[in-house]
Amino acid sequence: MEQLYRGKQSIVxxxxxxVIAGASVVGRxxxxxxxxxxxxxxxxxxxxxxxxxxxxxxxxxxxxxxLLLEKAGLELEGPDLVFSGDLLNQCVGSSYALxxxxxxxxxxxxxxxxxxxxxxxxxxxxxxxxxxxxxxxxSSHFAAAERQYRFPLAYGGQRTPTAQWTVTxxxxxxxxxxxxxxxxxxxxxxxxxxxxxxxxxxxxxAMAWAAYRSIRSHLEDLSLAPEDYDLIVTGDLGRLGxxxxxxxxxxxGVRLGERYQDCGIMIFDPETQDVHCGGSGAGxxxxxxxxxxxxxxxxxxxxxxxxxGTGALLSPTTVQQKRSIPAICHCVAxxxxx
Amino acid sequence: MEQLYRGKQSIVxxxxxxVIAGASVVGRxxxxxxxxxxxxxxxxxxxxxxxxxxxxxxxxxxxxxxLLLEKAGLELEGPDLVFSGDLLNQCVGSSYALxxxxxxxxxxxxxxxxxxxxxxxxxxxxxxxxxxxxxxxxSSHFAAAERQYRFPLAYGGQRTPTAQWTVTxxxxxxxxxxxxxxxxxxxxxxxxxxxxxxxxxxxxxAMAWAAYRSIRSHLEDLSLAPEDYDLIVTGDLGRLGxxxxxxxxxxxGVRLGERYQDCGIMIFDPETQDVHCGGSGAGxxxxxxxxxxxxxxxxxxxxxxxxxGTGALLSPTTVQQKRSIPAICHCVAxxxxx
Numbered sequence: 001m002e003q004l005y006r007g008k009q010s011i012v013x014x015x016x017x018x019v020i021a022g023a024s025v026v027g028r029x030x031x032x033x034x035x036x037x038x039x040x041x042x043x044x045x046x047x048x049x050x051x052x053x054x055x056x057x058x059x060x061x062x063x064x065x066x067l068l069l070e071k072a073g074l075e076l077e078g079p080d081l082v083f084s085g086d087l088l089n090q091c092v093g094s095s096y097a098l099x100x101x102x103x104x105x106x107x108x109x110x111x112x113x114x115x116x117x118x119x120x121x122x123x124x125x126x127x128x129x130x131x132x133x134x135x136x137x138x139s140s141h142f143a144a145a146e147r148q149y150r151f152p153l154a155y156g157g158q159r160t161p162t163a164q165w166t167v168t169x170x171x172x173x174x175x176x177x178x179x180x181x182x183x184x185x186x187x188x189x190x191x192x193x194x195x196x197x198x199x200x201x202x203x204x205x206a207m208a209w210a211a212y213r214s215i216r217s218h219l220e221d222l223s224l225a226p227e228d229y230d231l232i233v234t235g236d237l238g239r240l241g242x243x244x245x246x247x248x249x250x251x252x253g254v255r256l257g258e259r260y261q262d263c264g265i266m267i268f269d270p271e272t273q274d275v276h277c278g279g280s281g282a283g284x285x286x287x288x289x290x291x292x293x294x295x296x297x298x299x300x301x302x303x304x305x306x307x308x309g310t311g312a313l314l315s316p317t318t319v320q321q322k323r324s325i326p327a328i329c330h331c332v333a334x335x336x337x338x
Numbered sequence: 339m340e341q342l343y344r345g346k347q348s349i350v351x352x353x354x355x356x357v358i359a360g361a362s363v364v365g366r367x368x369x370x371x372x373x374x375x376x377x378x379x380x381x382x383x384x385x386x387x388x389x390x391x392x393x394x395x396x397x398x399x400x401x402x403x404x405l406l407l408e409k410a411g412l413e414l415e416g417p418d419l420v421f422s423g424d425l426l427n428q429c430v431g432s433s434y435a436l437x438x439x440x441x442x443x444x445x446x447x448x449x450x451x452x453x454x455x456x457x458x459x460x461x462x463x464x465x466x467x468x469x470x471x472x473x474x475x476x477s478s479h480f481a482a483a484e485r486q487y488r489f490p491l492a493y494g495g496q497r498t499p500t501a502q503w504t505v506t507x508x509x510x511x512x513x514x515x516x517x518x519x520x521x522x523x524x525x526x527x528x529x530x531x532x533x534x535x536x537x538x539x540x541x542x543x544a545m546a547w548a549a550y551r552s553i554r555s556h557l558e559d560l561s562l563a564p565e566d567y568d569l570i571v572t573g574d575l576g577r578l579g580x581x582x583x584x585x586x587x588x589x590x591g592v593r594l595g596e597r598y599q600d601c602g603i604m605i606f607d608p609e610t611q612d613v614h615c616g617g618s619g620a621g622x623x624x625x626x627x628x629x630x631x632x633x634x635x636x637x638x639x640x641x642x643x644x645x646x647g648t649g650a651l652l653s654p655t656t657v658q659q660k661r662s663i664p665a666i667c668h669c670v671a672x673x674x675x676x
Contacts, residue, residue: 002467003467003470004466004467004468005467005468005469005470008442009442011468051659052659054655054656054659055661080343081527085447087428088653088655089427089428089653089654089655090425090427090449090651090653090656091447091651092651092652092653092655095530095651095664095666096651096656096664098529098530099530099531099532099664100530100531100532101529101530102529103529104346104347104526104527104528104529105527105528105530105666106446106448106455106458106459106527106668107446107447107448107455107651107666108444108445108446108447109423109428109429109447110444110445111428117444117445120444121444121459124463124466124468125462128462128465128466128467128468129340129341129342129343129466130342130343130349130462130466131343132341132343148655189419189442189443189444190442190443191436191439191440191441191442191443192433192436192438192439192443193437193438194437194438313428313429313430313433313434313445314428314430315426315427315428315430316427317392317426317427317430317486318392318428318430321389321390321392321393323393323434326433326437328433328443328445330444
């Protein structure tokens with residue numbers, strides 16, 4: 001029997017499953033950001049024609065899935081398997097987006113790490129022969145997240161300097177056994193880390209240690225150095241959290257430099273868009289992956305990229321109960337296949 | 339490349355991953371039910387020594403995991419991978435139970451189908467060689483679920499006749515590449531079904547169609563008949579939902595008879611325990627699997643068993659928004675290996 005685990009947390013994909021397509025749909029603010037022209041669709045309407053923000057989030061996911069299948073030339077029932085999840089209580093964004101599609105669904109909860117978790121599992125499923133085509137799908141919605149996690153928007157609550165702005169949008173990717181596109185070569189499953197941070201407005205700091213731990217495990221498990229990647233990108237640590245990741249690696253004598261970036265920083269312009277520490281939300285890394293990172297690997301801009309989804313695993317209830325914030329980070333290595 | 343998918347929704351595990359251990363810990367009411375003597379641990383304290391019900395649910399999961407590893411003769415960091423999830427918002431039961439264990443974790447959301455989803459993925463991971471040992475873990479807590487999904491207990495709300503009683507407890511299973519125990523031979527991933535039911539106190543009915551669809555797909559995909567199983571057991575449809583499953587199969591001219599049972603019915607005594615339609619919650623099928631079904635397969639009482647986890651994918655927000663209830667059912671075939 002072929003053993004595909006390596007070291008303590010990592011697995012390899014010798015059959016190099018291929019990401020044949022990615023699709024993204026975002027809200028107005030994301031469309032006005034630096035990556036605006038790269039998204040497949042931008043809707044100026046935060047409710048996307050629906051009655052509620054939660055229903056809008058469902059429509060974002062459904063639209064991302066439909067765009068994905070259109071780009072891949074498949075019917076709605078095209079994928080053999082979809083891995084999906086989101087930030088809404090009981091992941092209703094995903095469940096409602098996928099109902100009556102006839103697609104087999106495995107639901108995930110990984111907070112903002114969901115796209116990395118889904119990509120990892122889609123790659124694993126295709127590499128093992130459980131599916132010919134597996135999709136990963138995730139989303140978030142600024143207004144739905146604010147009222148669920150913090151305050152109803154109508155309260156006009158003041159945001160703290162360490163706060164991040166939840167991305168409105170959904171991203172989807174399709175992993176296939178054959179085809180043209182970037183390939184998945186390995187992945188590292190995260191452990192649940194908790195450094196005792198209790199400030200729910202400082203999730204970047206809560207997630208930074210988990211990101212550092214998983215990236216370090218990835219490099220150790222697979223005997224790699226940061227220089228083996230042209231880009232190491234975390235999900236949505238924002239400015240504060242990503243500075244902490246640099247600091248943790250600095251403590252090991254490792255300078256990450258320009259090689260390291262963060263989706264939460266890439267998606268908004270700090271000069272013109274008032275987002276404090278940057279973007280966040282399960283949709284953030286999903287839309288940056290689908291619109292910007294995958295095309296960059298495909299074009300050869302980055303030959304090898306490590307996509308590190310980061311998630312803060314708190315709930316409003318645990319915050320009220322004054323418990324600290326656990327976090328997780330899953331990594332997937334994506335390579336140019338030329 | 340070996341293809342392990344069959345038909346539209348099913349996969350096979352030719353390396354027959356083995357469930358080498360199961361563990362369960364439950365509350366007082368579950369301990370007083372018909373399966374009471376079979377659980378590994380019964381705690382009379384609904385808070386399990388913790389300050390809140392949510393923290394108690396975390397302790398149930400952590401305890402189930404520790405019991406499991408003890409039974410399997412492993413250290414805490416023994417599994418290569420854990421698949422976990424629960425019903426609390428943002429699945430905090432699982433995340434807090436697994437923090438600082440050092441175990442790689444992939445978080446799931448499948449509502450009450452979580453144990454079946456976790457067992458399916460643990461089997462898939464071991465069969466493919468991604469892990470030598472993979473655990474699945476899930477829980478629910480009556481009091482935490484009532485206040486999150488319905489009313490705070492202190493309101494003394496009246497329960498409707500179709501209501502089910504959320505099980506307090508956690509179950510865990512360990513799937514290994516080698517060892518002694520029942521083996522996993524195949525599985526069917528569910529699709530998200532919605533028959534338009536909007537009554538959140540009648541989740542058995544909402545889930546029944548999903549159960550029927552997945553079981554039928556399982557049989558079709560793998561060219562099997564119900565008679566190929568000694569027991570087909572759904573997660574927690576309760577009395578009403580499981581009667582509907584019989585009716586749907588009856589419409590196809592298939593009589594399920596005694597061969598079909600439901601974990602939600604098995605766990606409580608309708609004569610002496612006031613639970614209306616039966617048990618429910620992600621912990622229900624998890625503890626029945628770990629304490630009753632796996633030992634029954636191992637002893638040869640059932641040579642072939644189909645474990646069908648059922649989940650209602652609603653949230654309190656979608657109920658308030660008057661949306662109907664989507665549901666899912668994942669099936670895993672478990673066989674005696676003698």
